[in-house]
Amino acid sequence: MIVYQEPLFRPPSEANSLILQATLGCSYNECTFCGMYRQKAFRVRPMEELQQEIEWAKRRIPGIRKVFLADGDALIAKASFLKELCQSLQANFPHLRRISTYASPQALQVRSPEEMQQLKQVGLSLYYLGIESGHDQVLQKLQKGVDAAEMIRVAQKANQAGIRLSVMILLGAGNRALSQGHALESARVVNAIQPRFVSTLVMTPVENTPLWGDFEAGLVDTLSPLELAAELRSFLAALDLKASVFRSNHASNYLALAGSLPKDKPALLATLDQVLKDPENASFIPEWMRGL
Numbered sequence: 258m259i260v261y262q263e264p265l266f267r268p269p270s271e272a273n274s275l276i277l278q279a280t281l282g283c284s285y286n287e288c289t290f291c292g293m294y295r296q297k298a299f300r301v302r303p304m305e306e307l308q309q310e311i312e313w314a315k316r317r318i319p320g321i322r323k324v325f326l327a328d329g330d331a332l333i334a335k336a337s338f339l340k341e342l343c344q345s346l347q348a349n350f351p352h353l354r355r356i357s358t359y360a361s362p363q364a365l366q367v368r369s370p371e372e373m374q375q376l377k378q379v380g381l382s383l384y385y386l387g388i389e390s391g392h393d394q395v396l397q398k399l400q401k402g403v404d405a406a407e408m409i410r411v412a413q414k415a416n417q418a419g420i421r422l423s424v425m426i427l428l429g430a431g432n433r434a435l436s437q438g439h440a441l442e443s444a445r446v447v448n449a450i451q452p453r454f455v456s457t458l459v460m461t462p463v464e465n466t467p468l469w470g471d472f473e474a475g476l477v478d479t480l481s482p483l484e485l486a487a488e489l490r491s492f493l494a495a496l497d498l499k500a501s502v503f504r505s506n507h508a509s510n511y512l513a514l515a516g517s518l519p520k521d522k523p524a525l526l527a528t529l530d531q532v533l534k535d536p537e538n539a540s541f542i543p544e545w546m547r548g549l
C-alpha cells in the first residue's frame with residue numbers, strides 16, 4: 258500500500274491524480290515564505306519502494322490517468338531514476354495521460370533540455386514552477402536563489418524541451434512598497450516564459466518560517482484585499498500571453514478568477530475594475546471584505 262510521509266502537498270489541479278512521493282522534502286528548502294518541508298530532510302526514495310506502491314495502485318485503481326510526483330522538487334532526482342520511474346508508470350497504467358511534478362528553479366538549473374525531453378517522452382510533461390515574483394529585490398528577499406533573468410533562462414530550458422509549465426506568482430510578496438513593481442516585473446517574466454498555465458496565490462505568513470519571524474516582528478507590510486486586487490489588476494493588465502489559462506482560485510485568494518488569456522483578459526480586468534471602483538456593491542465580495 259501507499260503510506261504517505263506527511264506533510265504532503267500537491268497543486269489544486271492534481272486533485273484527481275495518483276500522488277507518488279518520488280522524493281521527500283525539498284532539496285533547496287530556503288524560500289523564506291515556505292513552510293512546507295521545513296521538518297523533512299530531503300531524500301530520493303528507493304525505487305523498490307516506489308515499485309511496490311505502483312503495484313499496489315495498479316491492483317486497486319487501474320484506470321489512473323494522471324500521476325503527480327511529490328514532494329517539493331522531484332525533478333532534482335537523477336534523470337535515469339526519473340526515467341525508470343516514468344517507464345514503470347507507463348507500463349503499469351495503460352490509461353496514463355500525463356505525469357507532472359513541482360520543479361524548483363534549482364532543479365531546472367540541474368536538468369538539461371535533452372534530459373527534460375527524454376523524460377517527456379516517457380510521460381513527464383508538466384512542471385509546476387513557483388516564480389513568485391519577477392522583481393529582483395523581491396526574489397532576493399524571498400531567497401528564491403535565482404534572479405529574474407535566471408528564472409527566465411531555466412524556464413525557457415523547459416519550453417525548449419516541449420514541457421508545459423504551470424507557474425505561480427505570489428501576490429503581496431513585494432509588500433506595499435514594491436507592490437506595483439512586483440506586479441509589472443512579474444508580468445514581464447511571465448510574458449518572457451509564455452507558460453501554459455499561470456496562477457496567483459497570496460503570500461501568507463506561516464509558522465516556523467523566516468517570513469513568520471518578520472511578521473511577528475511587525476516587518477511584513479501586509480496588503481489589504483483591495484490592495485491585492487489592485488496589484489492583481491496591474492499584473493493582469495501587463496500580461497501579454499498568446500495561449501494561457503489564468504487562475505486565481507487557490508484558497509489563499511480573496512477573489513476567485515479564472516479565464517483563458519488573451520481571450521478573457523478584458524472581462525477579468527472589468528471584474529477587477531468593478532471591485533476596485535465600487536467594492537461596497539461588488540456582490541461577489543464577502544461582507545467582511547467590503548470597505549477594506
Ligand code: SF4
Pocket residue numbers: 283284285286287288291292293294329330361362387
Ligand atoms: S523551492 Fe518550493 S518547496 Fe522548496 S522551499 Fe522554495 S517554495 Fe518551498
